Amino acid sequence: MVRLRERGVSSVALQFPAGLKRKAAEIADDLSDQGFSVIISGDPCYGACDLSLDLLDYADVLVHFGHTPLISNPDVLYVPFRVDFDPDVVRSALPFLRGKAIGIITTTQHTHILPGIVDVLRSEGYEPVFRSGGGRTPEPGQVLGCSFEAARIPGISEILFVGTGIFHPLGVQLATGAHVVALDPLTGQATEVDADKFLRKRHGIIEKARSARHIGIIVSTKPGQNRYALGKHLLSLCDRAYLVFMNEVSPDELLNLGFGAYVNTACPRLAYDDQIRFPAPVLTPGEFEILCGTRRWEEYVVDEML
Amino acid sequence: MVRLRERGVSSVALQFPAGLKRKAAEIADDLSDQGFSVIISGDPCYGACDLSLDLLDYADVLVHFGHTPLISNPDVLYVPFRVDFDPDVVRSALPFLRGKAIGIITTTQHTHILPGIVDVLRSEGYEPVFRSGGGRTPEPGQVLGCSFEAARIPGISEILFVGTGIFHPLGVQLATGAHVVALDPLTGQATEVDADKFLRKRHGIIEKARSARHIGIIVSTKPGQNRYALGKHLLSLCDRAYLVFMNEVSPDELLNLGFGAYVNTACPRLAYDDQIRFPAPVLTPGEFEILCGTRRWEEYVVDEML
Numbered sequence: 181m182v183r184l185r186e187r188g189v190s191s192v193a194l195q196f197p198a199g200l201k202r203k204a205a206e207i208a209d210d211l212s213d214q215g216f217s218v219i220i221s222g223d224p225c226y227g228a229c230d231l232s233l234d235l236l237d238y239a240d241v242l243v244h245f246g247h248t249p250l251i252s253n254p255d256v257l258y259v260p261f262r263v264d265f266d267p268d269v270v271r272s273a274l275p276f277l278r279g280k281a282i283g284i285i286t287t288t289q290h291t292h293i294l295p296g297i298v299d300v301l302r303s304e305g306y307e308p309v310f311r312s313g314g315g316r317t318p319e320p321g322q323v324l325g326c327s328f329e330a331a332r333i334p335g336i337s338e339i340l341f342v343g344t345g346i347f348h349p350l351g352v353q354l355a356t357g358a359h360v361v362a363l364d365p366l367t368g369q370a371t372e373v374d375a376d377k378f379l380r381k382r383h384g385i386i387e388k389a390r391s392a393r394h395i396g397i398i399v400s401t402k403p404g405q406n407r408y409a410l411g412k413h414l415l416s417l418c419d420r421a422y423l424v425f426m427n428e429v430s431p432d433e434l435l436n437l438g439f440g441a442y443v444n445t446a447c448p449r450l451a452y453d454d455q456i457r458f459p460a461p462v463l464t465p466g467e468f469e470i471l472c473g474t475r476r477w478e479e480y481v482v483d484e485m486l
Numbered sequence: 487m488v489r490l491r492e493r494g495v496s497s498v499a500l501q502f503p504a505g506l507k508r509k510a511a512e513i514a515d516d517l518s519d520q521g522f523s524v525i526i527s528g529d530p531c532y533g534a535c536d537l538s539l540d541l542l543d544y545a546d547v548l549v550h551f552g553h554t555p556l557i558s559n560p561d562v563l564y565v566p567f568r569v570d571f572d573p574d575v576v577r578s579a580l581p582f583l584r585g586k587a588i589g590i591i592t593t594t595q596h597t598h599i600l601p602g603i604v605d606v607l608r609s610e611g612y613e614p615v616f617r618s619g620g621g622r623t624p625e626p627g628q629v630l631g632c633s634f635e636a637a638r639i640p641g642i643s644e645i646l647f648v649g650t651g652i653f654h655p656l657g658v659q660l661a662t663g664a665h666v667v668a669l670d671p672l673t674g675q676a677t678e679v680d681a682d683k684f685l686r687k688r689h690g691i692i693e694k695a696r697s698a699r700h701i702g703i704i705v706s707t708k709p710g711q712n713r714y715a716l717g718k719h720l721l722s723l724c725d726r727a728y729l730v731f732m733n734e735v736s737p738d739e740l741l742n743l744g745f746g747a748y749v750n751t752a753c754p755r756l757a758y759d760d761q762i763r764f765p766a767p768v769l770t771p772g773e774f775e776i777l778c779g780t781r782r783w784e785e786y787v788v789d790e791m792l
Binding site: 198222232235393426437439 | 526529739
């Protein structure tokens with residue numbers, strides 16, 4: 181609110197990811213009571229890569245909740261969303277750690293707890309470190325589903341991921357080759373990551389794509405997910421491929437098009453997380469290179485936007 | 487293809503509505519064989535109101551299949567899609583007609599059959615007429631789910647709709663007050679339209695919306711569905727409403743926002759056809775005016791974009 185007053189804006193557009201959208205009405209009421217004219221983005225929002233910049237046609241400023249800055253625009257304000265937990269929960273991960281030098285990573289809603297986790301680990305004789313990955317992950321220790329750069333720490337071969345879900349730690353293992361332990365700070369459950377099963381699945385998906393008569397190379401029209409140059413490179417590898425431009429990569433639309441396989445250059449998590457929802461194999465750029473014979477299976481890379 | 491050659495374009499973007507999307511690969515192959523560089527829009531497409539103009543950043547021309555021109559843009563080519571049937575099928579509608587002077591309407595895929603239908607009706611002693619509605623419906627006799635203008639024919643109080651589905655003839659009855667007979671040309675089944683049940687349902691939906699704490703007035707960001715001025719007018723009627731901007735009006739996103747009710751200024755058919763999929767009442771602009779007391783129930787209007 182203070183930042184809005186300082187800017188002297190009168191109209192405000194609000195954007196929230198799905199988990200925070202329920203707060204829209206309350207925040208709109210508050211701003212409205214203070215005299216601001218408020219509009220709301222009702223489109224799906226998966227990250228700061230997915231800014232509703234078109235709403236700047238209707239409002240002075242876009243306030244984007246829940247994510248750290250990714251696209252630099254003077255008319256966009258980013259409001260992170262923090263989720264607290266007791267750093268002591270990290271003790272439940274200790275039995276899984278093999279060495280003393282530990283890289284720590286988390287997602288944006290928990291980065292403020294990392295100093296507390298460092299204290300607990302140090303008190304137990306560990307040497308924890310974390311660093312900013314820069315670029316798409318400006319906060320120290322922060323990773324995204326499309327960027328594991330903060331996990332690439334010189335001299336560190338063991339990583340502790342503090343957060344929910346298995347995708348981030350899996351990506352970190354694939355991206356870094358480190359031993360990765362994942363700790364869910366809300367349940368206190370810790371697990372060692374094993375990418376083998378994941379890789380076997382991906383191998384099967386690549387093989388299934390071989391028989392496709394047509395391959396659609398998906399290019400996102402979202403401002404922070406557009407990899408057109410990569411799409412054109414992939415297109416040059418295969419003469420039965422077409423670029424397919426999409427805003428939302430939805431299973432229904434892939435089914436409607438009816439291509440035998442797709443390559444995803446939009447949000448990297450789509451190919452990994454949503455395969456089960458898709459009617460056809462959806463490969464990552466690296467997997468498509470394997471299919472086309474320009475990359476060896478041994479050189480498998482996890483898809484990242486750096 | 488000839489039109490593309492004449493223009494001297496080298497790159498072509500293709501866009502199809504859901505029912506025609508399966509043709510994308512084949513048409514892309516043809517164009518590609520002729521030396522054109524081809525890209526495809528993978529987004530949902532519900533009409534010519536829903537042009538993928540953003541693809542003109544990547545191609546010289548956008549070829550839009552299945553709909554008649556709505557947005558005039560020199561770089562957009564419209565390719566209609568025709569579905570044939572035997573005009574004799576109109577005989578099965580005759581028992582339902584009350585008079586001799588009959589207005590005829592249909593949807594774009596069948597407009598080329600109207601002259602044949604006129605011949606059959608004349609041979610049976612009727613006086614059939616059809617006319618262009620202009621604007622969003624350039625073809626003679628053509629109606630859209632958002633425009634029944636071609637059904638407003640001076641001196642005509644009986645309309646024969648030839649096409650599938652019940653929404654268009656229902657809309658025509660509400661828009662014109664005429665006696666409307668709907669003939670499905672593929673099954674040969676004819677029915678008389680009765681809007682009473684429909685209106686009772688809409689009445690219930692308006693009443694259900696009264697208890698909403700917050701009301702979201704949906705404004706479309708699609709080029710041919712944007713009614714921002716109307717949205718602002720509706721906003722002025724109610725102090726617990728906010729403008730919600732959406733590209734796709736999806737049930738999931740309305741659920742995520744959690745407002746008690748919505749008003750739809752995007753595609754008129756959304757409020758009518760998709761109510762069953764939505765988690766909350768979705769009113770038309772006219773229904774919202776009834777809710778706010780600035781329109782009487784007796785003045786109910788079907789939502790159109792003229």
